[in-house]
Amino acid sequence: MKLHYGRMLTENLDGQHGLTRERMHALTSRFPSVHAEVKTRRNAGEYGFYALGQQENTVRWIRRFAEGVGQAYDHVVVLGIGGSSLGVKAVINALKAPAWNELDDEGRDFFPKITVLENVDPSSIQAALKRIDPRRALVNVISKSGGTTETLAQYLVVRAWLDAALGADVAVRHLVFTTDPVSGPLRALAGREGIPCLEVPPDVGGRFSVLSPVGLFPAALIGVDIDALLSGARHAIARAEQADLLQNPAALYAGLLWTADTSLGARIHFVMPYSDRLRDFADWYRQLWAESLAKRLDRRGEPVFAGPTPVGSIGATDQHSQVQLFMEGPYDKVISFIRLEDPGPDIMIPTRPNLPPELSFLPGHSLGELLRVEQQATAAALARMGRMHCTLELPDLTTETFGELIMFYQLAAGFAGVWYGVDPFDQPGVELGKKLIYAAMGRPGYPAEAASPEAPTA
């Protein structure tokens, strides 16, 4: 994987916008202390996700399950939300054929279909339970804390559906929980009923957990080579040990976005892969970047209200949706393109007799070539308008390079925490909302609270 960052720099833009040599120098000068802080915090146990490269026992257990008992099921149903669903969806989208569930058994190489239920919207749950056959469904309930309201509500509904079809004793054989090794309601339920449990390492937060059993187990069930995924992740980690910032792409990427945000006001961070297969990856990135960096207080407890807004877009599609904004809107963005050198099996654009002259340049090119040209042309146009952007280039999209991409972004979020001076592993801002939900739902110990008016109304 390569990070092309020339168009973050004033000298390659319009000479006015972008990062000057002085700012780049400030980044490289500060990096030794940033790197040292990451190391110290890793030694103190804060950066648990670095250890996800090494999980021999977990991988062995998951593969044994997937290649054994797991083959009995033809539909995997994942119940989870946020860090327990976005990563799983990103893996499916990137590594399985498009519209996976629309393929027949042969088209799926006899691997199961998979449905991720991440919301409590009754319309989605109703429809899923109607179209899925419980007799051949494996339900994987994922909650790190074991007490996520939405996921537990889903569990109660889905469990009643399994019980009604199979009886409670058999239903247990259709369930696997992924949760904390010792504590929480899911762990308690599992112990009582003998439901198999996978462990989320306690020092790995939800948004950093896709390469833990949270993502590995569903991935293995649908035939993803989880060893290759982790091998890609290890590659990214190895590069992130580099002491020279300009040789350490994750640290450099984080530093570039941080300085663009805090010194130039570029606080909107688009990620725009030119690949339909990275659409859900972009959603996963949105959680990682938003929750890790948006913090009211810095590490010293001072109010900072930090937090770039991450946005996902897909090329070439969103050239027809967002590029007008990139070209002519405020100078408040950085666009990170993701480009594949090799888009996979390609399609030649065929010719036809009597083509109108406006189309006659198309035949003889391939769709993959057109996609690549569109990214390069869009980026070149942005450069002329003084719009900062960079490009992550993957040789291709394989299980291994996808593992590398995922870990690259996690490492970048870990470095960005230090550049921004905030704790990238907590999310204190969500607690108040949870309290108010409990109160409104009548959970004991949470008294009702008055809210300010929503009216006036038009």
Added chain:
Amino acid sequence: MKLHYGRMLTENLDGQHGLTRERMHALTSRFPSVHAEVKTRRNAGEYGFYALGQQENTVRWIRRFAEGVGQAYDHVVVLGIGGSSLGVKAVINALKAPAWNELDDEGRDFFPKITVLENVDPSSIQAALKRIDPRRALVNVISKSGGTTETLAQYLVVRAWLDAALGADVAVRHLVFTTDPVSGPLRALAGREGIPCLEVPPDVGGRFSVLSPVGLFPAALIGVDIDALLSGARHAIARAEQADLLQNPAALYAGLLWTADTSLGARIHFVMPYSDRLRDFADWYRQLWAESLAKRLDRRGEPVFAGPTPVGSIGATDQHSQVQLFMEGPYDKVISFIRLEDPGPDIMIPTRPNLPPELSFLPGHSLGELLRVEQQATAAALARMGRMHCTLELPDLTTETFGELIMFYQLAAGFAGVWYGVDPFDQPGVELGKKLIYAAMGRPGYPAEAASPEAPTA
């Protein structure tokens, strides 16, 4: 549909952030001139989308096709991008059962499956052409100009696929084009081969065209009541004629977002429906808002670099992804929640023996209730932190209310153009990228141009 905007106001937030009474007064005072300008421009033909409420002949033709010949096909394939795909996807997502293509014929009431191909990513196209049977597919090629590069490249590939399976003469019967009434390459091709053509009204731009044949034709084929869709749209238009800003929700909404952006720096405009069925609607909104308002020059030709960044999120899911950012990040956002009073067929959360105490408050509530409570609690928490937001409340999500919602946003974009002082109907910023694409693809008349370096690379 109701617009609750109380929590845009300082008095209902933390007393510090939000819009003061003075700012609200400035809005209502300016509105007569805004409304007058919209009227003048409508009379001059700029606001063509207002006429989409009245399309008797078009609706009749489409219904006759859908209820006649159209029934022969069991898969509709739409080729289009941007304004020619996002609206269609929004309609499918909102008005058809979730995972529509995964349902069997009976589950779909014998209406066809539908696949929207909007990118030139060969992996998506390859997979679609492999899983769809050309013998029963109807291909609807949509391009207002008739010359959209991506769509025409797709057409050449898909046409060869049809021809190979059916022969060129029969293939023609599997095609319908939606394009300009007289000009452009698609129109020329259609005329030459006798391919039926639907018209995009010349005064309706792509991002305002979902309620034209662009969206109506695919919608009708899969069983959407397009009369109801337009009836909802007419309802929104009627409300937008109100001269009192506080009785004119589309104009008020546009004004609130404009003043929050330009006077308080809230330049990130999230739309967050609490409904999985509005996920693609949020994507459609992103194009509408971004392309309509992001403009380098205002109406007088002065540089303004206007343009809020629109972002879509889904509740309750994205409480676990974006709410940390809303609560603790910079005060640079407005969140527009969309809430359904009635979420549709609901599901009670059942109980079980020996529930852990952390879960025992859930049974007896419904999923729909939980979803509504989560929206209200999240909004109340944001208010306490001084975070501006408003809520669009729909009684339910029906074909009619969805038509109203779509038109509401188009009207709001039309008003916002005037509040911002920009032309909401052009997109001059995308031209340079197109020129560079043509040059790189060797289109005659577009000489190759040098681009600034992408390197250095890490």
